[in-house]
Amino acid sequence: MPDKRILVVDDEPHVVRTLTFVLEKEGYQVLTAGNGEDAINQVYESKPDLMFLDVMMPKKNGYEVCGELKNDSNLKNIYIIMLSAKGQEADKEKAMNLGADEFMTKPFSPAGVVSRVRELLGQGA
Amino acid sequence: MKVRTKLILGFSVIVVLLWGIGWFAITSFGNLNSQFSAVEDTVLPGTLAMKDVENNANKAYDETMAYILTDDTQAREAAFLYLSRLQEILDSYFTQVATDTEKLQADLAMATKITDFNFSLEALIQQKDDGVDPDELLRRNQITSMPSLLALQQEVSTRIDLYTEEFTSIKTDFNKTYKRSQQALYFSIGLMTLLAIIGATIITRSIVRPLHALHKGTEIIAEGNLECKLGTKAKDEIGQLSRAFDQMTQSLNSSMTSIDSLNSEIAERKKLEKQIQKQVEELKLANDKLMELDKMKDTFLSTVSHELRTPLTSIKSFAEILLTYDEDRDTQREFLTIINDESDRLTKLINDFLDLSKIEAGRMQWETVELSLTPVIKQAINITQAIAKEKTLEVSFTETPNLPNVFCDKDRLVQVVTNLLSNAIKFNPESGEITVKTEVVAEKGKQDSSMVVTSVSDSGIGIAPEDFGAVFEKFKQVGDTLTDKPKGTGLGLPISKEIIEHYGGEIWVESQLRKGSTFFFSLPVAKRIEESEMPEPHEEEEVVEVIKNKKGKKILVVDDEENIRIFLSHEFKRKGYTVFVAANGKEALDMARKQHPDLITLDVQMPDISGFDVTSVLKNDNDTKDIPILILSVIEDKDRAYKLGVNDYMTKPVDNEELLNKVNQLISKNRKNILIVDDDKSLVKSVRYHLERRGYLVSAAYDGMQALEMIEKKHPDLILLDIMMPVIDGFEVIKTLKADPDTASIRIVLMTGIEIDGGRVKALSIGATDLINKGDNFNKLYETVDNILMDEVSV
Numbered sequence: 001m002p003d004k005r006i007l008v009v010d011d012e013p014h015v016v017r018t019l020t021f022v023l024e025k026e027g028y029q030v031l032t033a034g035n036g037e038d039a040i041n042q043v044y045e046s047k048p049d050l051m052f053l054d055v056m057m058p059k060k061n062g063y064e065v066c067g068e069l070k071n072d073s074n075l076k077n078i079y080i081i082m083l084s085a086k087g088q089e090a091d092k093e094k095a096m097n098l099g100a101d102e103f104m105t106k107p108f109s110p111a112g113v114v115s116r117v118r119e120l121l122g123q124g125a
Numbered sequence: 126m127k128v129r130t131k132l133i134l135g136f137s138v139i140v141v142l143l144w145g146i147g148w149f150a151i152t153s154f155g156n157l158n159s160q161f162s163a164v165e166d167t168v169l170p171g172t173l174a175m176k177d178v179e180n181n182a183n184k185a186y187d188e189t190m191a192y193i194l195t196d197d198t199q200a201r202e203a204a205f206l207y208l209s210r211l212q213e214i215l216d217s218y219f220t221q222v223a224t225d226t227e228k229l230q231a232d233l234a235m236a237t238k239i240t241d242f243n244f245s246l247e248a249l250i251q252q253k254d255d256g257v258d259p260d261e262l263l264r265r266n267q268i269t270s271m272p273s274l275l276a277l278q279q280e281v282s283t284r285i286d287l288y289t290e291e292f293t294s295i296k297t298d299f300n301k302t303y304k305r306s307q308q309a310l311y312f313s314i315g316l317m318t319l320l321a322i323i324g325a326t327i328i329t330r331s332i333v334r335p336l337h338a339l340h341k342g343t344e345i346i347a348e349g350n351l352e353c354k355l356g357t358k359a360k361d362e363i364g365q366l367s368r369a370f371d372q373m374t375q376s377l378n379s380s381m382t383s384i385d386s387l388n389s390e391i392a393e394r395k396k397l398e399k400q401i402q403k404q405v406e407e408l409k410l411a412n413d414k415l416m417e418l419d420k421m422k423d424t425f426l427s428t429v430s431h432e433l434r435t436p437l438t439s440i441k442s443f444a445e446i447l448l449t450y451d452e453d454r455d456t457q458r459e460f461l462t463i464i465n466d467e468s469d470r471l472t473k474l475i476n477d478f479l480d481l482s483k484i485e486a487g488r489m490q491w492e493t494v495e496l497s498l499t500p501v502i503k504q505a506i507n508i509t510q511a512i513a514k515e516k517t518l519e520v521s522f523t524e525t526p527n528l529p530n531v532f533c534d535k536d537r538l539v540q541v542v543t544n545l546l547s548n549a550i551k552f553n554p555e556s557g558e559i560t561v562k563t564e565v566v567a568e569k570g571k572q573d574s575s576m577v578v579t580s581v582s583d584s585g586i587g588i589a590p591e592d593f594g595a596v597f598e599k600f601k602q603v604g605d606t607l608t609d610k611p612k613g614t615g616l617g618l619p620i621s622k623e624i625i626e627h628y629g630g631e632i633w634v635e636s637q638l639r640k641g642s643t644f645f646f647s648l649p650v651a652k653r654i655e656e657s658e659m660p661e662p663h664e665e666e667e668v669v670e671v672i673k674n675k676k677g678k679k680i681l682v683v684d685d686e687e688n689i690r691i692f693l694s695h696e697f698k699r700k701g702y703t704v705f706v707a708a709n710g711k712e713a714l715d716m717a718r719k720q721h722p723d724l725i726t727l728d729v730q731m732p733d734i735s736g737f738d739v740t741s742v743l744k745n746d747n748d749t750k751d752i753p754i755l756i757l758s759v760i761e762d763k764d765r766a767y768k769l770g771v772n773d774y775m776t777k778p779v780d781n782e783e784l785l786n787k788v789n790q791l792i793s794k795n796r797k798n799i800l801i802v803d804d805d806k807s808l809v810k811s812v813r814y815h816l817e818r819r820g821y822l823v824s825a826a827y828d829g830m831q832a833l834e835m836i837e838k839k840h841p842d843l844i845l846l847d848i849m850m851p852v853i854d855g856f857e858v859i860k861t862l863k864a865d866p867d868t869a870s871i872r873i874v875l876m877t878g879i880e881i882d883g884g885r886v887k888a889l890s891i892g893a894t895d896l897i898n899k900g901d902n903f904n905k906l907y908e909t910v911d912n913i914l915m916d917e918v919s920v
Contacts (some may be wrong), residue, residue, distance in 0.1 A: 012438070014443070017463075085438065087430060105439045106437070108441075110442050
């Protein structure tokens with residue numbers, strides 16, 4: 001089974017750190033980006049299988065990134081899990097309308113995240 | 126042309142015409158007179174006839190005489206011619222038969238005389254023809270012809286005289302009549318003129334006057350006065366017109382009155398409509414504002430949620446990782462450090478929210494002291510040093526010599542400067558410079574009230590001018606779009622604004638995008654308290670007393686930092702106090718029980734037993750609860766400290782002088798505890814300030830309920846109690862206190878904002894010690910307080 005690649009996009013280094021830590025523990029290949037523009041570059045470069053996408057970020061916010069990727073027929077199959085600390089219904093709706101596959105509210109349980117990723121992608125390595 | 130002028134002109138024309146007729150008549154009379162005179166001379170037939178008779182007679186006589194003497198036949202014929210003429214005259218005479226007898230007789234006599242004359246002359250001529258001697262004839266003539274000629278002449282003369290006499294009499298009569306007529310004419314003309322003038326005057330009056338009145342009336346109406354009434358009684362057309370005019374005015378007046386009332390009704394309605402419209406608009410505005418506020422609150426809540434969840438995410442994630450995975454000690458430590466840092470961040474956030482909501486609700490406790498900004502800025506620079514170093518930023522601060530003091534809460538002011546500094550650091554690029562400056566600026570137009578202006582400049586991203594105001598607004602963050610992620614809660618500046626404004630200052634920003642921002646805040650220069658407000662002698666006495674009492678006073682210094690213990694001991698010993706030291710909570714408790722010091726200075730953050738724990742143990746022990754405790758700490762948690770019964774609280778680093786003053790106050794036996802209760806916060810602030818300056822320990826409550834809580838906790842020596850307050854009023858508070866034997870003896874000074882009849886008596890009757898009118902000079906209040914508490918000492 002080939003390595004599954006996961007891109008973690010968040011401007012909060014601690015969030016990136018947590019997700020990277022648990023996902024690597026599960027054997028996934030983890031890429032990171034600290035803002036929206038970086039995220040898009042990373043996607044084009046390494047075509048991840050799944051990405052965690054924070055909403056509030058500098059340069060390009062998560063909604064914009066999500067919209068852009070879901071409008072690209074080559075990239076729209078990338079599974080996007082949006083992360084938001086705002087957690088209001090309207091935010092979730094907006095994310096879903098833009099084509100996000102899931103919407104997670106912070107704080108989240110790393111174990112929960114891992115089991116969900118495993119369901120979607122299977123074992124990483 | 127005016128009617129009056131027209132009438133006068135008309136009458137004048139009539140008069141002139143009359144005079145013209147008169148003049149013509151008189152002239153005609155004159156002509157008549159002259160014609161009459163001509164008649165008198167030429168056309169007097171009687172006289173002429175008589176003269177003709179005389180003339181012919183004379184000629185006939187002369188010719189006859191000539192014939193007689195010369196025998197000239199021509200003369201004879203001439204004589205007969207004249208005689209025949211005479212005969213003709215005579216004949217014509219009798220063709221007109223005289224009517225009256227007298228004239229008839231005169232005519233007959235005349236005829237006889239002519240006939241006589243004719244016969245005598247004819248006889249003479251006959252005789253001549255017959256050849257009678259001329260002399261004879263002359264003689265005969267002497268007898269016949271001559272006398273008859275003379276008689277004829279006589280008769281003619283008589284008759285002429287008669288005629289002349291008759292004419293003269295006629296003329297006289299005529300003249301008389303003429304004169305009388307002339308006079309009558311003059312009289313008539315004069316009379317007519319007079320009548321014309323009188324008539325003109327009367328007509329003018331009866332026409333022009335009412336017309337004039339009408340004219341005046343229209344003018345008055347035109348001016349808008351409809352009360353005008355002509356009230357004429359005349360029955361002519363003008364009278365009718367005037368009455369019609371009055372009627373018109375009256376109906377006009379009544380219609381105007383109704384129009385007026387209609388107009389005012391319309392105006393009233395319009396006003397009402399406007400009011401309603403205004404209210405609707407206001408309501409709409411209020412609604413819009415509410416909606417906006419609601420939206421802002423939503424946004425704010427969402428931001429708050431985001432800000433709280435972000436550190437919480439790290440805490441939860443790392444805690445879970447630590448629980449799930451067995452990592453080496455270093456990794457564990459790394460994760461624990463993150464958890465700890467994020468917890469601090471969360472705490473700071475929560476504190477900010479609480480601060481703001483406290484300020485907003487008016488529950489913030491402000492400690493007002495006179496202080497210099499210089500140490501405040503230094504302290505803030507110290508606090509932010511770590512984060513500045515992270516970005517290799519330099520904070521430069523040039524001290525201003527002799528910078529005047531300001532009134533402020535020191536910790537709050539440190540909070541403001543720290544906030545401005547951390548913002549500057551946050552938005553500054555690495556290796557940039559941050560400058561802090563202070564200066565004194567005179568307020569415009571007010572020489573005696575200048576401000577100390579502090580500025581913090583960065584060379585960061587800057588702020589757009591349209592956002593200058595917004596940066597200080599609550600619930601708002603400049604550039605709060607999703608891409609420009611705001612750091613922090615966006616509450617630092619609103620909190621700073623509240624703090625600065627609370628102390629009468631202003632906070633503002635000047636900035637250029639990409640060039641940097643400068644945040645300014647100003648605070649009024651602390652004015653020296655006037656002597657009248659703050660009697661010097663009193664203070665001196667107190668100072669002397671304090672020094673006297675200082676001998677043998679014991680201070681226990683508790684701090685885990687050896688340097689601080691050494692420093693404080695040194696300072697206190699220098700002032701003549703006996704000093705004991707303790708390096709931790711356990712030592713502190715032992716020392717306090719053993720030495721029973723007059724004062725304890727206590728650090729909060731100590732290993733094992735914290736300063737707060739020490740306080741709660743000491744304050745709950747009857748032996749030690751009266752020992753004043755002064756907290757000296759870097760952390761600021763006054764609320765908790767005061768709740769535990771701490772007497773005073775200072776934030777490190779402390780100002781030496783301020784510290785010694787506080788120590789003096791706390792240690793002095795005269796230091797009394799005063800609770801001031803009033804819902805007017807600015808009044809509380811001011812009274813509190815002055816009482817603290819007088820050496821009292823002052824606490825404050827803002828309503829009756831709070832007051833009762835404070836009294837139970839602090840058991841003050843004196844309460845300054847406002848009567849009119851929300852929740853529980855002053856009277857209720859007194860009632861409650863007097864009912865409880867524990868609090869019944871507390872002295873109470875009632876304060877009232879309004880004059881109450883017999884208020885003092887009433888106040889004393891319900892157990893108050895005194896009643897003070899808030900309108901009075903506050904020195905009276907302070908003196909009253911002094912007197913009451915001095916009494917208590919002597920008792």
